[in-house]
Amino acid sequence: MTGIIVFLxxxxxxxxxxxxxxxxxxxxxxxxxxxDVMRLEAGKAVIFDLSAHQRSWAVNVSLQHVPNAQPGKxxxxxxxxxxxxxxxxxxxxxxxxxxxxxxxxxxxxVTGEVALFTRHRVALQEGPSLCLxxxxxxxxxxxxxxxxxxxxxxxxxERDMLQYLDTRxxxxxxxxxxxxxxxRAATQA
Numbered sequence: 001m002t003g004i005i006v007f008l009x010x011x012x013x014x015x016x017x018x019x020x021x022x023x024x025x026x027x028x029x030x031x032x033x034x035x036d037v038m039r040l041e042a043g044k045a046v047i048f049d050l051s052a053h054q055r056s057w058a059v060n061v062s063l064q065h066v067p068n069a070q071p072g073k074x075x076x077x078x079x080x081x082x083x084x085x086x087x088x089x090x091x092x093x094x095x096x097x098x099x100x101x102x103x104x105x106x107x108x109x110v111t112g113e114v115a116l117f118t119r120h121r122v123a124l125q126e127g128p129s130l131c132l133x134x135x136x137x138x139x140x141x142x143x144x145x146x147x148x149x150x151x152x153x154x155x156x157x158e159r160d161m162l163q164y165l166d167t168r169x170x171x172x173x174x175x176x177x178x179x180x181x182x183x184r185a186a187t188q189a
Contacts, residue, residue, distance in 0.1 A: 001048055002064060008042045017046060017058055025050065025058045033062040033129045038170070047080075062132060080108075080135060082128045090114050092124065094131045098139075108135055112156035120161050130156065130164045 001019050008015040014028045027048070029037055045064035051057040083095040096108040110131040117124055138154055 001050065003046055003048065005040060005042050005044050005046060008040055012037065012040055015040070015042075017048060017061070019048075025056055027058040027061050031057070031059045031061050033060065033132070039063055060128075062129070080132060082132075085127065087114070092117075092127060094127055096131065096135060106152065109153045110134055110156060111153065116156060116158070116161055120165060122161065122165070126164075130160065133164055133167075134160050 001021070003017040003019040003025075006016050006018045006024070012029065014026065017025050017027060019025060025048070031048075031051075032040065040063070046061055047064050048058040048061040051059045081097045083097050085095065086093045090113055092112055092114055094110045094112070096110070098106040098108065112127060112130070114124070117127070122130070134154060134156060138152075
């Protein structure tokens with residue numbers, strides 16, 4: 001789903017999104033893709049999913065990417081939609097689709113070796129976020145160029161993983177320590 005951040009707490013740890021369907025959903029920083037945490041602002045467009053457990057909460061929140069504008073051309077917001085993955089022989093393929101108004105959808109496949117994730121202790125569930133970082137960089141480089149063919153492929157490498165880990169660590173520094181549930185000390189009467 002897509003929406004606009006309509007409220008963001010001063011500490012950036014929680015907020016509210018007005019979805020494209022007019023429904024308001026809440027989110028907290030744990031639901032935001034790591035590299036976007038410090039770039040959140042009220043009024044920014046985001047992509048998100050609804051929590052399977054609580055439909056009034058957003059998960060997998062990420063900023064909607066706006067490519068570099070070219071002089072004389074209007075800026076269209078490309079919608080990169082995660083379509084799922086396939087895995088065979090130690091390689092995971094993450095599938096995405098780009099939707100632009102008035103254009104045929106372009107398909108993107110980002111491959112990554114499972115061993116690369118294991119070596120850097122990155123969960124496979126973080127793969128879609130990591131792939132979005134790579135795809136957005138590729139789209140920025142190709143702004144104004146036509147997408148070559150119906151399917152575009154790229155591969156995650158060591159450099160992509162290290163850059164992702166750096167942004168994740170930076171976001172964790174700004175987020176502050178996590179606290180578990182508060183426990184009251186037993187009072188004696």
